[in-house]
Amino acid sequence: MSDIRLEGVTKRYGTFAAADQVDLSVTQGEFVTILGPSGSGKTTLLSLIAGLNRPTSGRIFIGGRDVTNATAQERNIGLVFQSYALFPHMSVLENVLFPLGVRKIGGAEADKLARDALKLVRLDGLEARRPSQLSGGQQQRVALARAVVFKPDILLLDEPLGALDRKLREELQVELKQLQRTLGVTTLLVTHDQEEALSLSDRIMVLDKGRTQQVAAPTEAYLRPANRFVAEFLGIANFVDLPDGRQGVVRPERVRLAGEGQGKAARVIEAIYLGQMVRYHLALDDNRSVVVAVPFLGTAHAPGERVSVSWESADVWPVT
Template identity: 55%
Template sequence: MTDQHPAIRLTGLTKEFGSVTAVDHVDLEIAAGEFFSMLGPSGSGKTTVLRLIAGFEQPTEGRIELFGQDVTAKAPFDRDVNTVFQDYALFPHMSVLDNVAYGLRVRGIGRKERRDRAMKALAGVRLEALAARRPSQLSGGQRQRVALARATVVEPKVLLLDEPLGALDLKLREQMQVELKQIQRELGITFIFVTHDQEEALTLSDRIAVFHDGRIEQLGTPEDLYERPASRFVADFVGTSNLFDAERSATLIGRQGEHSIRPERLRLSTEPSAAEHVRSAPGTVVESIYVGSGIRRVVDLDAGLRVTVLERNDRSRAGGQDRGDRVHVSWHDDDVVALLPPGA
């Protein structure tokens, strides 16, 4: 039974391209029905892992299982997965309906059944009214939804998405993030999503694997990664963090090792805080940036560290902190996150 096994299990997965190790002994399980994201910068190994799962690449070492079945050596068309690419790859000479039905046609499904299933898939992405149009007559977001319908109409067990929103403008991208999550919930299919956009991964995912140098640096929920980054790399890559090296941690935080504090956890005032479990450090405001929902203050601490403070743009925030003003930056002990040393 498929529900007794994870949708995907990777064991010791390794991929080498000559002298370059793109994927370095990755172990990973992805649950059935999960929206799972692989996040990392270019060259971190995330896209190679996706291609290995799809069967477009063969691993140098390791094993790939799909719902308990070993598919390591199987061709892409023998794996019950489908892939949505950034460029969508729709057939320009076909209607939207024929594009969606194409996979069913290749599988030998009869005309009436494939039309019914294609229309149902289009209804699932709210495009049934545009079934007769050509791709050139659609917006970028509509083409993205057609690609989703085409990928899901064949009812794959796992859907792989290789940065499918990367070609969209910011407003449409944000809108499609919401729609993509809704579609995944309605279909109940396991989605494996590759992106270098940390905000996108935080918005969409049930869990995220952060990749770095071919390995998984940290695996967890969006809240885990943001609130409790395990390493300096994760703290710096997922969101924005103020990083304290060992020396600054000892003098400012009073702890050994490296630590991080998120900008929204810092507070500015004209006097040092006297509250229990709160520490303060004096400094000078060097930049004040209006970002709509908040004000970003850049402060050079007297201890020799530059930090960023994010204040909400509301009546409760302190005013009058402009460039050159002397301030005290304060934080609660509970908002300090200890980071593992590199290689730990």
């Protein structure tokens, strides 16, 4: 069953299309990430699905029901934005109770739901605090608890971890994934962090200039990008000529690095340590550059060293 369905959704501001003929089907319980550069229309799409904004044309269905003209309240959607937007004068518990009050749920039932939601995000014990007495990560957990407390059919997250430092972001990514799995809630996440998208999602949707470039499983989009834009947006792409005149893309992890004389001759320009991996920026003899990523095993090639590279034709994906 399709839980969210967009059919030809377009949002125009004057002649400019912030969303341009977007089609998407998200199934019940699925986690889909919308990925794209700044201004590509990610927030526009979420706000159209949430009912905060109306499309110029196209239809939006939730749970099979046409909600194109329904209000935000009629859609039962949990929302989290990049700025946590907690109520500063309310306690943590009051913040989480708020959406229940809006839905006329009160008393012991509301209290139990709110405390359960706070337990789910591991904030039990901090109910009486004000948002200003919490860390950024804790505030973001309150925002998550507030978004899921009323058991929404759909969770829409617009860069919810964007304001957090890298380590905290990685911790919360894991928690977010677990929360989503526990609740089984259909989730659309917006991010411009490629790694976040690749690691969290069942599928990703890549947007550029309001248009869908590809909707696919993360590994599929990474290894078999629909076009050059997706290839370059989802990480480092080596472009190589194919026998038929087209170009192909091969990822750095798929390039084999060997000593001199065992493939195409190359020279090390730069070696970059990434912890478990080393990334080499190499120049081929025709001056074309190739990027290779290999596990770091204690020693590395130095800039200026002669090496060689090769790749399997099966690891080269044709792009347009």
